[in-house]
Amino acid sequence: MKNKQIPASHRDSYWLRLVATAAAFSLFGLGGLVLRFILFPPLKFLYRDKEQRKRKARLLIHNAFRAFIGFMRLTGIYTYNFQGEKQLRRPGQLVVANHPSLIDVVFLISRIPNANCIVKASLFRNPFMRGAVTTADYIPNDDPERIIDMAxxxxxxxxxxxxxxxxxxxxxxxxxxxxxxxxxxxxxxxxKPTLITIRCNPPMLMKNIPWYSIPLSRPHFQFSFNDSEELLQPCNMSESPLAARDITKRLKKHFTEGCAA
Incomplete structure (x- = not known):
């Protein structure tokens, strides 16, 4: 509804952005097929060690996502600012973020060379994504206890x-x-998790909204880095339902305030 109030003069290149968005999603699907059928198969022969093969697969996905994000920015679909990109390159981080947009995970993995993530179990049957999630050894969201242990x-x-x-x-x-x-x-x-607050104004690629329903004005993504050391201190770090509830409450408060800023 807010989009209808935007003057025509502010609707920056709406139709061009719509065409570019269609092209971007087409390229995303094509890229998934290229990874699965062209780039990933040789990894099985080049790298016999499973761990090494997994890291190479994740690096390919990282670079592919970085190219995809760059294409969307270059074609004017959106603008973005990423605070704390260097910190995200440190290994062994639990990167926790809010989730306003369909491409949030693409943004984050494009900044983390050896990123693992939890994905829908259905993606392991998706013809575009099956090769990526399997070779990269991502974690399926099929069993809560198994997810926690694997993560x-x-x-x-x-x-x-x-x-x-x-x-x-x-x-x-x-x-x-x-x-x-x-x-x-x-x-x-x-x-202790690394916190990334994601804001997108105006909203884009939201839940239950089709990809072609783009905002009239060009969206801007803002990624803000925060260390959780102060947020979770003092905090009971023993594994218990009470501790998990306390941490979850603090995380919700942090992101709610961050998204409203």
Whole structure:
């Protein structure tokens, strides 16, 4: 509804951005097929070691996502500012973020060379994404206890893990709803999360909104880096439902205030 109030003079290149968005999503699907059928198969022969093959696959995805993000910016679909990009390159981080847009995970993985993430189990059957999520050894969201255990082991191996406590994209104007999985993973891995607050104004690629329903004015993504040391201190870091609830409450408060800023 807010888009209808924007004067025509402010509707910067709407039709060009719409065409560019269509081209970007077409390229994304094509890129998934290229990764699966052209770039990933040779990895099995070049790298017999599973861990090495996994890292190379993740690096390919990292570079592909970086190119995709760059294409969308170059074609004027959006602008963005990324604070704390250098900090995200440190290994073994639990990167926790809010989830306003469909491409949040693409943004974050494009900044983290060896990123692990939790993905929908259905993606392991998706023809565009199956090759990527399987070769990169991402974590399927099919069993909560298994997720926590696999995520903690991934972090102990020095891999960074991208996680959205909401579990799905947030809806503008509605309160954030956080699950406790991020807290349990932090507790089991004995690690304090790295917090990334994502803001997009005007909103783009929201939940239940088709990709072609783009805002009339060009969106701007803002990624803000925060260390959780102060947020979670003092805090009971023993793995228990009470500790998980306390951490989740603090995370929700942090992101709610950050998104409103």
């Amino acid at each position: 903690a082991k991934s972090l102990r191996r020095g891999e960074s893990l991208v996680l959205f406590p909401e579990g799905t994209r947030s809806v503008p104007g509605r309160p954030l709803i956080f699950q406790r999985g991020a807290a349990y993973i932090a507790l089991r891995a004995e690690i």
